[in-house]
Amino acid sequence: MSTRQSRKLEHIAYSLKLSDGPGTTGLEDLVLVHNCLPELDLADIDLRTSVAGLAFPCPVYLNALTGGARDVTEINRQLARAARACAIPMAVGSQAAALEDAAVRESFRVVRDEYPEGILLANIGGGATVPEACAAVEMIKADALQIHLNVAQELAMREGDRTFRGYAENIGTITAQAGVPVLAKEVGFGMAGEQATQLLQLGVAAIDVGGSGGTNFACIETARITDTTPSFLGFWGIPTAVSLIEVVTAVAGKTDVLASGGLRSALDLAKALSLGAKAVGIAAPCLQLLQHRGLEALIAYLTNLKFELRCIMLLTGAASVAELQRKPLIIRGSTEQWLKKRGIDTSCFAHRT
Ligand code: FNR
Numbered sequence: 001m002s003t004r005q006s007r008k009l010e011h012i013a014y015s016l017k018l019s020d021g022p023g024t025t026g027l028e029d030l031v032l033v034h035n036c037l038p039e040l041d042l043a044d045i046d047l048r049t050s051v052a053g054l055a056f057p058c059p060v061y062l063n064a065l066t067g068g069a070r071d072v073t074e075i076n077r078q079l080a081r082a083a084r085a086c087a088i089p090m091a092v093g094s095q096a097a098a099l100e101d102a103a104v105r106e107s108f109r110v111v112r113d114e115y116p117e118g119i120l121l122a123n124i125g126g127g128a129t130v131p132e133a134c135a136a137v138e139m140i141k142a143d144a145l146q147i148h149l150n151v152a153q154e155l156a157m158r159e160g161d162r163t164f165r166g167y168a169e170n171i172g173t174i175t176a177q178a179g180v181p182v183l184a185k186e187v188g189f190g191m192a193g194e195q196a197t198q199l200l201q202l203g204v205a206a207i208d209v210g211g212s213g214g215t216n217f218a219c220i221e222t223a224r225i226t227d228t229t230p231s232f233l234g235f236w237g238i239p240t241a242v243s244l245i246e247v248v249t250a251v252a253g254k255t256d257v258l259a260s261g262g263l264r265s266a267l268d269l270a271k272a273l274s275l276g277a278k279a280v281g282i283a284a285p286c287l288q289l290l291q292h293r294g295l296e297a298l299i300a301y302l303t304n305l306k307f308e309l310r311c312i313m314l315l316t317g318a319a320s321v322a323e324l325q326r327k328p329l330i331i332r333g334s335t336e337q338w339l340k341k342r343g344i345d346t347s348c349f350a351h352r353t
Contacts, residue, residue: 003159004097005069005104007224012066012075014220015284016291022234025213025262026241029335030271033328035317045310046320051256051278052181052205054089054119054143058306059273059321061089063208063260063281064123064146064185066107068097073107078295079286080114086302091121091146091281095136096128105139112140119143121183125150126167133174144181144205147171152189153217156233158225172202186210188217188261190238193250193342196257206256208281209247211240214262215284241275241335248276249344266308270316274324275349328352 047058062083066072076092083090090111098105111120122142124133126149137145149167154160175182184199185208191199199207218233238246240261248257259272260281269280289298318324331339331346339346 002097002101004100007159008066008069008093008097009071010224011220012072012287012291014223015215016288018216018219018223020214020262020264020284021216022219022230023212023237024239025211025268026239026335027213027262027268027271029331029333030241030275031330031332032270032274032312032316033330034315035327038314038317040314040317040319042310042314044319045313047306047310049278049321051258052144052183054181056089056119056279057087059277059279060269060302060305060309061279061281062091062286063283064091064093064121064148065283065287066093067095067111068093068104068107070104070107073110075287075290076107077110077114078290078298080111080118082286082290082295082298082302084115084118085299086306088302089119089121089279090115092123092140094123094125094148095139096125098139099132099135108140121146123148126164126171127161128170128174130174130177133178137178137180142180144183145174145178146183146185146208147174148185148187149191149210150187150189150217152233152236153187153221156218156221156231158221160221168198168202171199171204175203175205181205183208183258185258185260186243188212188215189236190240190243190261191247192238192243193246196247196250200251200255204255206258206278207247207251208258208260209240209243211243211259211261212237213239214260214264239335240272242338244272244275244277245331245335245339245344245346246342266305266312269305269309270312270324271329273321274316274327274329276325278321326352
């Protein structure tokens with residue numbers, strides 16, 4: 001088994017062992033304003049959304065987790081079954097291993113086999129070539145391509161990359177030639193408004209902020225080396241709520257924004273959607289539920305999450321994701337302080353009607 005393949009298995013093992021954090025997402029600083037007269041029925045709540053021109057039946061998606069080792073084929077099969085049962089889009093994990101070794105391609109292809117009608121996202125790193133990007137898309141007949149940005153993770157990884165020049169230009173080239181919409185995503189350290197503006201100029205069809213407060217790859221990589229945490233980068237990164245507001249403000253509607261990183265409850269999802277995310281991704285909790293409690297438990301979790309999201313939308317008086325983005329939202333605490341220092345006025349969220 002290659003180093004890359006054994007790393008995939010260790011990521012799964014440590015993700016199951018470690019909890020989120022140590023920092024928070026900042027979503028605890030946000031309050032959606034209750035509406036006691038919503039004049040809506042639960043059946044009125046429409047979860048449909050669109051991302052990068054693709055029609056998502058629901059704004060929740062299963063974010064990139066795994067693939068690239070023979071032992072994870074079964075995990076991907078089960079994740080795809082859960083995504084299909086709940087009609088949610090799904091991203092696969094980095095396909096770099098399968099681009100190197102044909103023997104592990106099945107661990108990705110199984111996702112398309114299980115979910116033929118699903119919206120599936122391929123996944124590669126920022127240093128991939130155009131032929132590699134196209135091969136990753138073709139491997140799972142993907143509807144879109146995620147390019148993951150994980151510099152902090154690589155630096156925390158003993159065997160990780162140490163050279164990161166040229167990624168921006170490369171992303172622009174892939175975006176122009178991939179043949180499917182390209183989404184740039186962080187893996188849990190967040191994005192600042194400045195890099196969102198750069199990505200917008202590079203032509204990406206959507207940006208997934210991948211903020212901090214959830215899965216922490218600095219801690220996972222440190223635990224792989226020493227079996228201890230925290231990591232020197234344990235508190236590094238931009239909390240999901242802060243990152244989302246920075247990115248939404250920076251791109252000003254010119255590209256779609258997605259939220260992920262530590263989204264754990266329907267209330268988290270609703271807050272992120274209200275801040276301007278077109279869709280919201282969840283990764284580690286799905287893997288943990290599947291591995292600890294099985295496929296039926298994962299399906300029940302996702303089904304319930306959709307039900308609770310619809311309830312919360314109703315309680316704000318919003319019948320759609322677009323309406324939720326016009327409902328008042330209070331932003332307090334360290335999230336407000338950060339944004340104020342960065343010149344972003346949060347009072348406009350409180351006064352939305
Ligand atoms: C990931 N994630 C990830 N992301 C990516 O773009 N390519 C990948 O190969 C992987 N692999 C991977 C493995 C495991 C075990 C985990 C838990 C996560 C990152 C994932 O898509 C997401 O960005 C982060 O996990 C943050 O979301 P959560 O876990 O806090 O919901």
